[in-house]
Amino acid sequence: MTRADELPDSGRYERDALVRPLAEEEERSLAGPPKRVCCWRYTENEKSFPGWNLAADPAACVELVAQLEELLRATEPSSVTRALEAPTPDVLAVPNNLGGGAALVAVQELRVAFVPSSPPDRWRLEPSARCLGVSAGSAALRELIEQLEDVRDGDGDCWMGSGEDELWFWWTPRVRVSRG
Secondary structure (H helix, E strand, O other): OEEHHHOOOOOOOOHHHOOOOOOHHHHHOOOOOOOOEEEEEEOOOOOOOOOEEEEEOHHHHHHHHHHHHHHHOOOOOEEEEEEOOOOOHHHHOOOOHHHHOOEEEEOOEEEEEEOOOOOOOOEEEEEOOOEEEEEEOHHHHHHHHHHHHHHHOOOOOEEEOOHHHOEEEEOOOOOOOOOO
């Protein structure tokens, strides 16, 4: 179990300096920036912060959306797997569970599986120690794409699924402002 206060400090930020919508020119130039995606669940204060959490920076959202749109066109069962990073203190400060210091478990991979013949609204999270598996029908996969597009544009604090299949979406800070 990792506590957020045990993760490396990456600075502080102000909420107003987070994410703004991307202009078309900016979106085209995202090949160079880091593509950070984090996925975790809290093991502390779970009543207020249930389910799994996903945070991604705009460049990663663009890339994930493209991969999921390709997956949606599959005619046979297919999946996409992506390596993840551990959530940093600045990422955890966005949902701000216990001031960003709540205990959590992070996974190292995200795997999204699509079976064209499954019910369109199928949505199931299949966590393991290393990977969060997502099994999605066509309608749920489209909703996942929409959620990632919203995160890309700076929206978040929303979810899809329910109970053990709940996945929350968070933006990532783009600008950090040091405070003295």
